[in-house]
Amino acid sequence: MNTNLLWLIPILPFTGFLINGTLGRKLPRGVIAAVALLFTAVPALIVADLWIYMKSAGAPLALTLTSRPWIAVSGFHVDFAFAVDHLTLIMLAVVTGVGFLIHIYSVGYMAHEEGYWRFFAYLNLFMFFMLVLVLSASFLLLFVGWEGVGLASYLLIGFYFTKDSAANAGKKAFIVNRIGDFGFLLAMFLIVAHFGGLDFTTVFSNAITIPAPITAICLLLVLGAAGKSAQIPLYVWLPDAMEGPTPVSALIHAATMVTAGIYMVARCHVLFNMSPTALTVVACIGAATAFFAATIGLVQHDIKRVLAYSTVSQLGYMFMACGVGAYSAGIFHLMTHAFFKALLFLAAGSVIHALSGEQDMRKMGDLRKRIPITFYTMSAGVFAIAGFPFFSGFFSKDEILYQAFTSGTSVGKFVWAVGVITAFLTSFYMFRLWFKTFFGESHVMEPNLHSHGAAVHASSSSKLALEAEHDSGQASHAHGVHESPLVMTVPLMILALLAVIGGIVGIPTAFGGHNEFEHFLDPVFSTGSEAVTAGSGGTAIILSLVATLAFALGLYVAYTFYVRRPGLSKKLVNANVATKFGYKLLDHKYWVDEIYGRLIVAPLLAVSRVLLNGLVDTGVVQGSVGLLAGGTAGLSSLTRRMQSGNIRSYAGWLALGAAAVIAVVLFGHYPLH
């Protein structure tokens, strides 16, 4: 195949962005959707072609493509360069495939929203940057995509910008990500200073021979990854990002963008493998995030928030995998997670759509008969993420836990234990969501639906239509609980299929498979992990049984709490002071936002206001001038007359003074010579 086609993969979505972004306001919705879909579909086809080409090539293949320099100064230059290896190929497939499905879904979901053109323009812009991110052959171009997806995320979170909460969430996402970027940038500066370039090949091939502060570089990269992939301590932006329209949550804040951090760590495995410290940090961050996010997810009522914390938690699993050196397991989970989490978000969107914008699970229930397609597809996602045997999530999560257990690193067993506990929590909160939404008594407020929809409709036809926007996905629908149209349910079905069977590419040898996924990535990671795993089939089976037990326990507890004995959970919470406090702790998300606000943001603003602006600027910088003037004025009546405020007299005095100095220097014997 012609490698120049690679340029088209990102450029086409960018073209779509330009068309919809400039002309979209005037175009009919059909055309906007067609443009957006076409410019995402063609890259997906190119990727499919690329996949076939690289599969048929036999030997592991890496394509590279270089254009003219982007930044060039003497001794340092960065080109526009793409490289495709097997890791990139998987990322490309996930991004274009899932991305395209979500584009289709959005056509239905956003059908009645104002700002339709804006939405699709931003979505295509996101695709452009995400594809640049995974295609890039250097740190700097990766950073272009990295920042660009952040921009798209900012714009899409704040899509309903008349809502303060949405505008706030967008800003928060961008700034928190900037803290991560601060680390990423410093890492790049160190890399440039020691390796003289930012190409992956230059850096990785010289990493062993050139002495460089590898651990510092890796830890700074981890800071960047923690920002983008919502890990402790920078995960706080992701739950708020749910302010964006639901397809955005599915595409950007679940399936693709947030996995960029994992991709980056995996891409830099050469560096990380040289620094056990950094790997340990990655593993611990991952384990801690997986656990804490899951506990918060236990008590959320907003269906999207549950999924958001679940995403944070699952990203923690991927971090764990990277931290124990099992990069391909991490990427495997990245892929299956993209399937089932995109599915869960889209299905949740379909539920929200059915209920005309309701996101509170306390106002749902018994929906399985009324929106059957949504129910069945979402069930596939719930079972997949909870780890039901032989669904996709089961294999990928097992692989991570198994690799952690057998990794032999100092934290391996600990990470495994946390992973198993988190698996139980995951199973519990997902089935909680499932039962509360689809089973039990209906708490749907039917009359509200009509008035709600009607009110929205009335105001959206008013002049300030934009202000009436909010994330209901169907502003003008007002006909009660209803199943979504085909344009939304077909992507759900495809994703459901993938969530169920997507794991077969990575069936481990213990279950009679060949773990093709890992072998596919072997040329990239070139680890001998297969040698380690060989002959430990017994361990693998036992570990799988433990994980399955965690799944079953979670299902059982959720069933007890939400179906068999609905009042039990409340009774348990109110049992004593400790449980009450525990619930409050989780309900308030450990007060992390408040702590950050009090300990970081408020002091920073106070320091800026009082110390910098007040004391330094008004006091010293401006004041010293006043003081100088005042002091001179006090010296004598002569100098007082100098302070006349008359520019001409100032100038005169200055000229006189200058002349005097010149005279002294030129004619006197002042020892400047």
Next chain:
Amino acid sequence: MNFDHSILTLILLTPLVGAAVLALLPEREDQKLHAMGALIVTLITFLLTLHLPWHYNYSAAPGSFQFEQNLNWIASPAIRYHLGVDGLSMWLIVLTGFLAPIGVLASWNTIQLRSKLFYSLFLLQQVAMLGVFVALDLFLYYGFWEMSLVPMTLLIATFGRTENRRRAAIKFFMYAFIPSAVLLVAMVWLYAKTETFDLPALHAMATSHDIVASPKALLLCSLAFLAAFAVKVPIFPLHGWLQEAVSETPTAAVMVLAGKLGLYSILRFSFGIFPEQSHAVAPLLIALGAIGIAYGSLVALIKTDLKKLAAFSTLAHVSFVVLGIFTFTVAGVDGGVFQILNESLVGAALFVLLGLLYERYGTYEIRDYGGLASRHPWMVTMFVITTLAAVGLPMLNGFVGEFLILSGAMQSAITHHVVWTVVATTGVIFGASYMLWMIQRVFYGSIGHRPGEVRGWDLSAREHLELWPFVALFLIMGVASSLWMKAIDGFGAPVAGYPTTTLSAVNTKEAR
């Protein structure tokens, strides 16, 4: 006909003659006459400046000047009319040419009274700035340098926004004038030592250590130069004049108020005549640059007035340049020079946009605004793009400069350079914070009380015309920075002491 030896004089004369003609025109009821005249003059000047990059010899020996004109002026003391351009000054001249017509357009409706005075002063200001960039004779340069002060002071004092304008003008003038007087002394002393005002000659003497003077005296002399330039930039903590001046100065003039004149002068004269002394003070200046970035961004964060916010944003952005050039690395110096262009363009675009807001709603108080996005979709688009350029989003111009500067800082051999790089890099966090917070408070959420009372309009055709050139440049400079960098690098690499033999090898490789 070959313009190459007279082009610089033409560039200087056009606005000068324009100012004279405007001054002779009658003060008419039809106020647009002067604006139209100024627009034509500035457009011609801009076209003339474009001659430079078009005919520039990019493979000339580093350190040489082009389009030179070197005439005797005064025999004793030896003062010459010596003009010339190199990789440092060329794009600054084009930039000055580019900003002037936009400044005229931005003043189109806002300057109603005394428009004759306004545009004459505006053109004189342009002459002075162009003169600073092209003069290669120290005395000639000083003339333009001082000349740049007067029209600006009068513009602030006459056309300032509030009652505070006189105070701001005097402050601006005194801040700039006092160190300039010391600069004059230093120049005269230097002449006494070397008997020449000619910059290339002085540069040659400096590199071969032919200036006979005690190290201490030379250091003092270099500090006199540096101090005058540092105030003009301004370098932290000499920015006392900036906030009030920015608040008062009308849009067209505030676009060129800070930054490039001082920064250019440091690069040209401090580095050119006092290379060793500049290296000696580099650690201090790197520290001030890094502090200026963090300090400017943090103070901007708490400003509640848009113009004051922009003033501290300016401080942060020029501090990037200071940090970069004093690293004396190729990346730092090249990035620094590139960042002068970025800073001027982004700052200018921001001031134009703020001016548009003021024109509609008559306030710079952030809390008076809110929810404008739904009313002015084009304006918010422009604001967001400018913000993204300002915060250094990759693929826009700001990123190239900031990245090179910061990576240059990390490469520099100065002690504590890692600390200062880290401090400076916090600017990417705080920079995004104050800009996005500003955007949010002005444009998002519900309609604020001032827009509730006044009905504003989205961008007019003239306003589109003012803003699209900026957007195009942000993008082109961000993606194809090498178009600019190939000239800048010819200046930056020798300053950073990069071996010229390998330089040509790299150049041929990159040209491929």
